[in-house]
Amino acid sequence: MYRFLLTPRWLGWLALTLVAAAVMVFLGNWQLDRYRGRTAINDRIDAGATMAPAPLRDAMPAPTGGPGTAGPAPADDLTWTRVTVTGRYDPANLVLVRGRTVDNTVGFEVLTPLVLTDGTAVLVDRGWIPPAPGAGATTQPQVPAAPGGEVTVTGRVVSSESGGGGVDRRDGKLETRRIGIPRLAKQLPYAVHGGYVLLDQQTPAADPAFQAVPIGHTNNWQNFGYVVQWWLFAGMSLVGYGWVARREARRAAGLDRPRQPVDRAAEPTPSASV
Incomplete structure (x- = not known):
């Protein structure tokens, strides 16, 4: 059959x-x-909200190259780890990341290198600020000054972003569309860690003009x-x-022969009841 x-x-x-x-x-x-x-990323994001911060070196290896180079990227299982690090901000090499949306408003994330005692630096995302009032979304905002002296930062380790064009310097500030650490490192006078730190807390306290950058869970x-x-x-x-x-x-x-059509016209007509 x-x-x-x-x-x-x-x-x-x-x-x-x-x-x-x-x-x-x-x-x-x-x-x-x-x-x-x-799912593992979401679990690390949730765990990082309550974990005690670890030293930066526990989550991100120090760069070993010369000025203008980036260190190794943080391991995947260490991204979103909460870390703490102390250094001095370098406002002369501030980075504006344009086209960032928070609460349906397009603005800028502000990255500032934090120079450590060994001469290397880690980029710190200090938060989000809107464009200048009445200005377009690409107009540089007024950025609150970074605190001078020694600063202690607590935040999350984030991997470098891929894609998104180059890096420009405009009005004394670096501008980019994506936080690509290797590209940004070429514009800086020191070796830079291969990931960046998304700020949670800072001592001295961060300027209230900054809005915290929300951490979104992945759609697993x-x-x-x-x-x-x-x-x-x-x-x-x-x-x-x-x-x-x-x-x-x-x-x-x-077994599945087609049925013969029924000739309804040949069927007898039922007699009408008297």
């Missing part, structure tokens, strides 16, 4: 179905890995939805092949 499945045509359909199902299972597994990775459940979707598609392709094969087998066995 099912010997037709051994014909070249049906063997070809079977091979195509199996390949398609295997590809969809692979895509589901890939999305499952992304779901696990994003979207990836989990893709896992279910791809695996369902794989199962449906196999079930669909079986359904078509069964229908063909029943047709070949004469």
